[in-house]
Amino acid sequence: MTTAGTAHETTTRTGPAAARQHSLREHNLELVARAVFEGPEPLSRAGVAAATGLARATVSTLVDQLVAARLVRELPAVTGGRAGRPAVPLVPAPRSVVGLGLEVNVDYLGARVLDLTGDVVVDRVVPGALHDSDPAVVLRRLGELAREVSDGVAASGMTVAGARLALPGLVDPRTGLLEVAPNLGWSTLDPVPPLGLGDLPVRIANEAKLAALAELAGGSDVAAPDSFVFVSGDVGIGAAIVVDRALFLGERGWNGEIGHVVVDPAGPRCSCGAFGCLEQYAGKEAMMRAAGLPTDAPLAALVALLTERDAAARGGSGVVARAGSAAAALPAGRALGSALADFVNLLDVSTIVLGGAYTELLPWLRADVEAVLADRVLAAPFVDLEVRAAQAGPQAALTGGAREVLRAVLADPAAWV
Amino acid sequence: MTTAGTAHETTTRTGPAAARQHSLREHNLELVARAVFEGPEPLSRAGVAAATGLARATVSTLVDQLVAARLVRELPAVTGGRAGRPAVPLVPAPRSVVGLGLEVNVDYLGARVLDLTGDVVVDRVVPGALHDSDPAVVLRRLGELAREVSDGVAASGMTVAGARLALPGLVDPRTGLLEVAPNLGWSTLDPVPPLGLGDLPVRIANEAKLAALAELAGGSDVAAPDSFVFVSGDVGIGAAIVVDRALFLGERGWNGEIGHVVVDPAGPRCSCGAFGCLEQYAGKEAMMRAAGLPTDAPLAALVALLTERDAAARGGSGVVARAGSAAAALPAGRALGSALADFVNLLDVSTIVLGGAYTELLPWLRADVEAVLADRVLAAPFVDLEVRAAQAGPQAALTGGAREVLRAVLADPAAWV
DNA sequence: CGCATTTGTTGTACGGATGAACTATTACGC
């Protein structure tokens, strides 16, 4: 299995270091790599020079190193109807250096490999009921899956730069320990050694946090902005804060616990001990109960019920709902809006991305959420608040984890030359 | 008036730039300056080299430039009982480059000058009733005060690096406009030109945000940690988020509006239109009303009343209150604790600094605040939450503003060589 | 086919950090 023993990933901030000559090289190497990776369309060496402000000669040597490191690839020179020597377009190298996303969740485990272009190279998701499971057994199974996938891509000549393991619980990014994952029934363990992935650098992170990073994918016109809040609704409700395309983790990465913001202190008691937490109104079980469904019904059942009600309302009265989209608003909407208003008042973000179950339920939530936000957010008159559905597909944490690995590669390309 | 026309201050992030040779110099110049300024005790050139990892030769040339720029000063060589040539201790230069803090608040305006050692060089606070005042008149008066102060220090050979104007309202740091300051009755204006301070770079900021920065002062053992939340209670309640010794402003600097976190949707109507905002429980007027005092009574009256009640409780029954410190807990405490719990759950901060009126009221708030936090913060079992009183003295925003100017100088010493 | 135009490369110059050698200044032992 080909792994990257040389590429040590650095994210721990150990204070600013002395800048030597090679620091210049590292900085500019990253600058050039970013220009190539983040440009809306392929740039030539000359284009990179113009975009970065570096001299053409400098860019040439840097690009040559990136090409040698298999991070950047040259496309055939394109003679674009313009005078002059044709430019050589530079693009992220496909199928060369790849990132591995791993995840253990309540009802599945999976492994996904992305290459530098953002393409999914391998995708393996194994369903399973993993609440109250044995960590040793589950992690060994995931480890086997990971090795299988990793060996496969290595056999095709790709290099796995690292892996991120997404877990639905409190993760301490500094110690690498999982403190507690209530829905798995796990607590206080180091999940990396049981995977048995040798010297492949594996880091763990919270599932919702990595799912948020998946929203940054693609240069599509519906891509998330550089800063937003990602709220993932499921049995629990978690959030991640993304600032300038990076996770804002707070001191320990335990932020975004929006599920336990108190919406009404006179409300029902929550599992956390408090009364009237958001989770008691907008958690999956609460929404099911409010709709008259069993708490463990699948999300699809709720969507079907709501769709049916809409059709009945339209057909029966011929009147389309005030909001113009859905007649049957979920009672969760106002509670969610209230908690989000607190979030926005405290953090000043203007884009809210709703993920997890909320993605599909957004049509029945949007009107209430937006109305409450408009009422309750102080800066609302001065700001365009946007509430949007998550774009990343299912198991977004797998994609986000793989992307996070590649982001680290891009942040330090010098380690690969 | 000696101002720094050459020292343009840069805080707007315009994406990473190409690193040239002189970028190296700038980076290391900052590194050396930080070592001198932030070291617990004066370092010699050799000490700086050891602390930064730079070569002694490099440090020497950099220090010489800092000394020539009057940012660093050499103390007399100290023969410290050790063999070898005595070291020359380097310290921040006193009375050379200074920062000017300005403030307009409801009941005063003021100007304060700090030098690089953190010493207060000049301090001028003028009381006045400025609610519903005329911005043009007030800003002209403040401008006169500022020129007076500035001319004075310039006459003593000091250089004013810049100024920060603290205002109690919504400030857009990108446009430099004050959007609205309800308590002053001001809205949508650029307050800098009326000051008439010529080419002195003046930037404006929210008052609570700058007050938070004042907490970073001093190497005392009670100094605030690198990251904390600062909550300032007055008529309104504002908060600032400090991460790694820098303000975290969100997208527009309009975060920290904790005063309008909903504590109880069944509560009294707030001026913002919502019901049960924190301000309705823990704002100054609410606290006065709860204590049976007129809403415009001075804070001292409330403190006196509470102290008296404590004495009566102790003397009358001989029983000390459960919390061991104060018998008469303020009803505001639980509300404040609840809003802070939301804040901590959303942001993951472990230190909360209470400023403004809360500083003096903390003895009567602490027990309830800490109890609610322990109940409501999810990560409480894993984290040591600390609630402490603000350390900076009165008009903390003046100190914070001046410090912010000097922080910018320290971040770019190359502009001064 | 010659010329303008743009891309990419080569060679020289310059700025900045380095490490080794050197000077300056003290403490300590005899």
Add this chain to the structure above:
DNA sequence: GCGTAATAGTTCATCCGTACAACAAATGCG
């Protein structure tokens, strides 16, 4: 008192990376 060790600070040759200018390569156009 004097030599030696130790530490601080400076000087100088060298290395490294970028910039600028000149040059080669490859195309469109008249």
